[in-house]
Amino acid sequence: MLRNKQSKSLFPNQFLLRLTFINIIVIASFIVLSSWAIYNTACILADGLVTVNNQKQAQFESTLLQYLWIFSISTIVIGSLIHFYLTKKMMYPLNGLIESTKRMKQGQYPSAIRVESHDEIGQLISHFNDLVQQLKDNQQHRQKLVSDLSHEFRTPLSNLNGYLNALKDGVIEADQKLYQSLHGESKRLISMVEQIEQLKEWDYVSKQTFSEKEPIDMQFLVEQSAQMFHWSLNKEGIIVNVQVEPGIVHVDNGGISQVISNLIDNAIRYYLGPEPIIIKGETLKSGYMLSISGTGQSIPIAEQERIFERFYRIDHSRAQDLGGTGLGLAISKEIIEHHNGKIGVKSEGHYHTFWFTLPLC
Template identity: 30%
Template structure:
């Protein structure tokens, strides 16, 4: 595994956190255990000294054998250790088991007691569990045999606790390692899928998608990837379509010009004024298309130069309507203008704004039937002027509206270059409006007509006309 991979880093970070947590727990638990055990030993020593003081008081001052016997039995029950009391002559004066009172404590008897309470059979009727030592105290204040574990046993107990904690840390660390591998695999599985899909995109497979449905950051990343892939696929499709459309749009006038020239060369036709005018029209069409493509490329690259001056939109709108009035009259389409009085000036390129208006009006004329109407309106908003061009033509279906400003896009695919234009007009309009800092939108309903609305910022410190 590579040390720089996310999986390795996730495992290492997870293990580091678990190790630190378990290490802190082990240190804390070990210290607590040591303190509590020492407290237990100190309490045991204190209790022993108190018991010895009571034994001496009862034996020397009160000389009450029954009371002494009751005290020893109570202490043995509480500590679960068989307890004997002897006098300086080694005579047993009290026995918590009530069996050896009056006998002399000899070495064989002591060994018998130790073996009995260690679980051996000499005295199977012993009331205490096996494995416990015998506690023997003297009336002169000495502890002859101590019941609690010896200091070496205490150390061994603490060491055993530490070893148990170390084992717990190792086991927990191993489990954490396995869980880290499993969890990292779950996290990184979609990441690997995204990596594979990205490599497929790099190799040109723009149809590649990742089927990840999660409601976390990985899911958001997968959704963003699929959205990016969709955008790239659409862009590639539009690019190919653009090249195909350019080739098609250029091929038609070039073919016509070539046909006329070959006919001249073969003397099939003579170059009369009508033929020359037709060739000139085709050449002008090519020129306009090349100019439109150049303007569009410059505008999309943000390099279109605008000659900004303070202009009155009313004059620009009027000139555009007059320029296309003859074309509208030929289709018996009426123009009407509703321009609010005293419109503020806008800082814009008059030629480009005129181009916007002509393209929109020309588009409205093409898609409005005879006896139709095209209405132009303009009004001032807070910081901009809004211009709308509305027709009562065939309208545009809702599924076509998102693409209406794309290059060479025609909502009505049945229209030819002669009837539907080159498909660049609206794309140029959008770029020119955006270059001026404005916005353009379209509203359309099939069978009712279409309305294009664009805005231009009001010039700073402008005066109303």
């Protein structure tokens, strides 16, 4: 095992030596061929231009050959040393990249590697640093979310367990108010289970390519998705105004329906009233644009750019009360970008418009 670790740690040096050895062979081959050509050319020219006896001709050729050997060997040695030094200097950042990768394999998050150049190696290291930071942020968000959910599960479970034990032992008698309370606690548990399911959904969506696309009319898709919220809208007393034009897009039916449902659900979940929710679809030169507008809690300008990030929630306490995980909008963005579209939000005080565009067929 120790030998294996040592051999792995020597990988950069072994690669550098192999690279230098190959370079020496190439340089030496060119120098030897060039020297051989120069030697033969010089001998022919000297024999043709100057009349000398055989002894002087042999002495000339011997001296020329000696100098060419000295020149060739010196060039190979000096060139190889310079090549080794420059290559080692260029590969130095890769050593840090390898060590950081080993730490990630062990479950650690290494500190950012210093970027000393803007060439291909520098870009690779820069992207690696961004990747490590993204993974670290995701892990922290996941741990925080799991911690929040664990804490939230404890309260309704304790309440349910206490009331059920009291009912079983005959300590209290059930009435309508008690049943409503128990029903409320069960709804909270169901909501939190749905949040966990949404985490699984994110992992699934992030790996999809949505290759099974087909032409579909956005008017039909929007009206179908809005109809599924009919009962929730009536219960909350929310008026919805649907103004959708026909438009054929080449999309994955389930994926885009999910985006529309996420945005409508988001508008209902954070609705403050009294204005109606407006769902508007129109055909533009750049593609088909769908927007869902309504009143809700204000979104600070600094946070509007982050609202589509994974696990991000503006008001943590309010999102907990409403069952938000900070994944719905991130999932929507992932799906839209898989369809070569764009998604965003426009906010003016308490009035917000979430929109997305898709290319037309």
